[in-house]
Amino acid sequence: MSFLTGSPAVAGTADCGPGSMPDVKAADFPSHPEIDNKWLPMEPGTRSEFSGTVTDLSSGTPETHEHRVVSIVTGLTKKIDGVRTVVLWDRDYSDGVLAESELAFFAQNRHGDVWLLGEYPEEFDAGKFTGAPNTFISGLDDAHGGIAMQAHPREGTDAYTQASAPSIDFLDCAQVVERKGSTVKIDEFNPLDGAAAGHQQKYYRSGVGSYKVTASGGDSQEVLNLDKTVKLDAGDLARVNDRAKAQDRHGYEVSPDIYGQTPKAVEH
Template sequence: MTAYGSALLLVLGSLTATATATAASAAAPAAPATVPNSRELCGPGSAIKFVRSDFPSTPRIDNKWNPLTPGMQYTTTGEVVSADGTKSVHTVVHTVTGLTKVINGVKTLVLWDRDYSDGELVESELAFFSQSKKGSVWLFGEYPEEYENGHRVGAPSTFISGIDKAQAGIAMQGDPHRNTPAYVQAYAPSVDFLDCGDVRYKHQRICVPTGCYNDVMVIDEFNPLDPPSAGHQRKYYSAGTGLVKVTAVSGADQEFMDLVKIKKLSRSELESVNAQALKQDRRGYTVSKDVYAKTPRAVVSTPAGGAS
């Protein structure tokens, strides 16, 4: 074959290969314009956008849907219904302490929750919140001590933002609206913790033992890591008050609770609460050496913020 013939074959072969590749490319489905971010734990648009400078040096939580004022105490009570129909009385006493604690570089307020089942203490938890300059309330971690038969048995579910890949999340948006993406309330992979929030309803009317509330927002809470049998929980928030009701949509163990008491602590009562919460904070350094012990100690910032 002449040199010309060989060159012609090479050219024709190249053109054929190019045409084949072009046809294959045209036949293949187009790649999506955007790929969901792997950090979007609660669905598209839910990536955590934590910026330390977004938070003030002194925490103040006045979000109308979830106000946390030192010296205020809220009691919710109801029942938990298990899959076999067994019921237990569940009560949680939520107390906003006068303590602050720095978590992941942000000064937070300390909430102290005491959780009772059929009158017996089953959990005592310190939770840490701060409000961004844009009004969103963020959860920075939890130190929940568990109890069995009146005895403390540890705090295996402890998580702190910035430790073991745990991340703070939005407990309550500054300006929540329906038909917006679900958001991450907190994420702690080391303890399989992921809570997502999704605004479902607004302007609802709800009556509970503390009264009737007309401007109520309903938030659906779920964990996409859980099996479908875990179900969803609905929380009802009233403007100016906060959480007033909890219901279950589905799941093996379903919880139903109402706000039954709102109390402003006296000066001496707040001092007592601060002392007890501080004691638990100090204990955390020996109970949770790998996580909680890595945090700065809580301090009293509001020693007597309650009524005199």
């Protein structure tokens, strides 16, 4: 089911509807990144843990696996498409084994919108590194950054693009479907997947950020809940920064044509 209120997106479209993909304009962003959008705050040193399940419905017998995500706002920045971004480090575990380690790059413009400008997700099989085929960087290989969270999300507005990378068939569309008091519910989907594509619902709380994920339709359905959020001390943050910088360096070897074209991540 689509929550679009404007023209419906269909398989094969390259955006999320008319006017849904704004241009990345570096001049709209401050030289020193700070993300204080109340719906998606990103203070360096914030560590959030989520737990839940992923159910695979692609075969005749559904398979459900335990899923855990550890998300940390590092003390690093990285310049992407002319914009200085905050580096987020996410690790995904399936049945207790690392499945993905991702660096994601966010920035808030002067209007208060939080943008996603790229991702470098390293994939693992049985804990062993297998590659990073879904890497995208705004401004390279026709990839385009988009809005991860609006400054003032409102019900009834049209869908918007969160990110687009045609070379890997990646298109994230989002639409605000509910806002009640201090919470917002956003529906996400990829129109390139066609009519049978699944939808993911993400819930945000003011001052907290994401706290719940649910799914409807599709072959892979993820459910997550926020377990806890803590603030790392200086020593723990320094160790996180070192590990994130190591993955950043690894990206130059793994993806020299895309990730290798970006400046290295540096201390905030």
